[in-house]
Amino acid sequence: MGVIRQTKSVKILHNEFDKSSEAISVTALIERFSSKMNKTTIYRVxxxxxxxxxxxxxxxxxxxKWYAKCNGCSSSNHTDAHPHFQCSNCGKVDCLPADVVIPKIPNRIVDVSQVLLQGKCEQCHT
Ligand SMILES: [Zn+2]
Ligand SMILES: [Zn+2]
Structure with missing residues (x-):
């Protein structure tokens, strides 16, 4: 039974992210689907x-915490080193098609880099 419900939830969330390339926050997803699935299911999916x-x-x-669609990632090759942009006016968040240059630091291995740029999006800056 749980398996069926999980499959259905995966489909619903999959569709939600397929609609646009915008990122969606976990809080927004929980609110949006509160009638269809519980928090735990959403986290798991x-x-x-x-x-x-x-x-x-x-x-x-x-x-x-925010989630966004990957571009050409697979379960074995998963790298999303791009920066994200959050609009301080409307709150919209999206992925930026730019590379973040990670400086070489002696004796450190960088696994994750998170860059969040904040400002006004294309709709809000005029
Ligand atoms: Zn905006
Ligand atoms: Zn991204």
Whole structure:
């Protein structure tokens, strides 16, 4: 029974992210689907989709967790080193198609880099 429900939830969340390339916060997803699935299911499905290389997660303003679609990742090759942009006016978050240059630091191995740029998006800056 749980398996069927999980499959259905995976599909629903998959569709939600397929609609646009915008990132969605976990808080927003929980609110949006509160009538369809519980929090735990949402967390579990997001984890799975991230493992599959379909989504990546990062932290937005105030430490909120966000998810966005990956571009060409798979479960074995998962790298999302691009910066994210959060609009301080409308709150929209999206992935930026730019590379973050990670400096070489002696005796350190960098696994994760999170860059969050904040400002005004294309709709808000005029
Ligand atoms: Zn905006
Ligand atoms: Zn991204």
């Amino acid at each position: 997001l984890d799975k989709l991230e493992d599959d290389g379909y989504l990546h997660s990062f932290l937005g303003k105030n430490g909120h």
